[in-house]
Amino acid sequence: MCVFTYPTGYDMDTRQAKARELAARARIEFRKTYWYVPSESRDGGYRVSGDVTECSCPDFELRQLPCKHVIAVRLVKDRNRGKVPPVPDADGQPPAPHAPRPTYRQPWKAYNAAQTREKELFLVLLADLCRGIGWTPREGRGRPRLPYPDAIFAAVYKVYSTVSGRRFMTDLRDAREAGHVDAAPHYNSVFRVLEDPNVTQTLRGLVIRSSLPLRTVETTFAADSTGFSTSKFARWFDAKYGVERTRHEWVKCHVMTGTRTNVVTAVEVSDAGDSPVFKQLVATTGQNFTLAEVSADKAYSSYANLELVDEVGGTPFVAFKDNARGENRPGVWERMHAHFVLNRDDYLRHYHRRSNVESTFSMVKRKFGDAVRSKTEVAIKNEVLAKIVCHNLVVVVHEMHELGIDPAGFGSPPKPEPRIIRFPGQ
Numbered sequence: 001m002c003v004f005t006y007p008t009g010y011d012m013d014t015r016q017a018k019a020r021e022l023a024a025r026a027r028i029e030f031r032k033t034y035w036y037v038p039s040e041s042r043d044g045g046y047r048v049s050g051d052v053t054e055c056s057c058p059d060f061e062l063r064q065l066p067c068k069h070v071i072a073v074r075l076v077k078d079r080n081r082g083k084v085p086p087v088p089d090a091d092g093q094p095p096a097p098h099a100p101r102p103t104y105r106q107p108w109k110a111y112n113a114a115q116t117r118e119k120e121l122f123l124v125l126l127a128d129l130c131r132g133i134g135w136t137p138r139e140g141r142g143r144p145r146l147p148y149p150d151a152i153f154a155a156v157y158k159v160y161s162t163v164s165g166r167r168f169m170t171d172l173r174d175a176r177e178a179g180h181v182d183a184a185p186h187y188n189s190v191f192r193v194l195e196d197p198n199v200t201q202t203l204r205g206l207v208i209r210s211s212l213p214l215r216t217v218e219t220t221f222a223a224d225s226t227g228f229s230t231s232k233f234a235r236w237f238d239a240k241y242g243v244e245r246t247r248h249e250w251v252k253c254h255v256m257t258g259t260r261t262n263v264v265t266a267v268e269v270s271d272a273g274d275s276p277v278f279k280q281l282v283a284t285t286g287q288n289f290t291l292a293e294v295s296a297d298k299a300y301s302s303y304a305n306l307e308l309v310d311e312v313g314g315t316p317f318v319a320f321k322d323n324a325r326g327e328n329r330p331g332v333w334e335r336m337h338a339h340f341v342l343n344r345d346d347y348l349r350h351y352h353r354r355s356n357v358e359s360t361f362s363m364v365k366r367k368f369g370d371a372v373r374s375k376t377e378v379a380i381k382n383e384v385l386a387k388i389v390c391h392n393l394v395v396v397v398h399e400m401h402e403l404g405i406d407p408a409g410f411g412s413p414p415k416p417e418p419r420i421i422r423f424p425g426q
Contacts, residue, residue, distance in 0.1 A: 154190045
């Protein structure tokens, strides 16, 4: 057992010093019968025996004495049992104790109620959302056209179900019997809806309208992008290495999300870079929400983006790049850079609200999948937008139970049958 004391410094040889650094920084783990210690100089690592007496590194093979990997494993074992104090700082002094990690109570009663009634209320909300879509029935001879609101309902509900089009038909017939739609279209008709370029703008509008019940709740926002894999593959010949390579093609989704409820307030499905799309996300969100703060990572760090947030009355907490300078940039850039340099802890406290956008992506992908089933470019984009609509409606359902949000209070009184919850603007 290795036990070290350190009143002011250390009386350690080089191996012990490196072992302490390994124990503090490396990911040392036990794998069935041996300890795995990552190498500092190459890929891979070394195996330390389960009884921590032997190591596969050249140093142990040459000396047959404990190497830095063996000592590091012993330190990790003793530290886990509380027998070795924490690794000191550069001055040889024990580090200050860490503040306890904050924990949050889960309102289980509201959470359970929202989970058990989610699908029921999702259909009610989606039906009301689609009834607000304007359309004109076709007149004259010929087969009657499928009502556009019913077509959009079927397409979004298909994405929510996460099943194939054929198996989805049972759910769609149940929705028709419940009065949510007037017709249950054929599954091929649902596929054609997703392949219609005109549906893209409609779905983008549904994302915005489905976020409006939370406009009195959300004032801080975060922007980022993520990718959804597709069933399409790209194949090319790598001339440098003389081999053929393949990879999944994927689609990029940019969002602005509220940091309290994770509702998506603006979305763009585009292969464009993060920074150019930021303007559209801020402008769309600013039309319906009060932007008190907007946080984003270094990909959005530009003078124009910070000025854009400042113009709509918000405070931008965007990560600065290593070469960023505050001088010769008057206005919001100079002000925020000074805040970042002089009061970094407070700046990072606001900036790290950006982590909530990662939670939003996790919620969407875990519930509705991290891949799309569609094949064509238009259908892929529309399917991603439908995922975001489904996510927003699920968020509204949960906040109805946790925060007491009542979408019916934003519009007209609900109809008697079926029960309709009106969205703003209807």
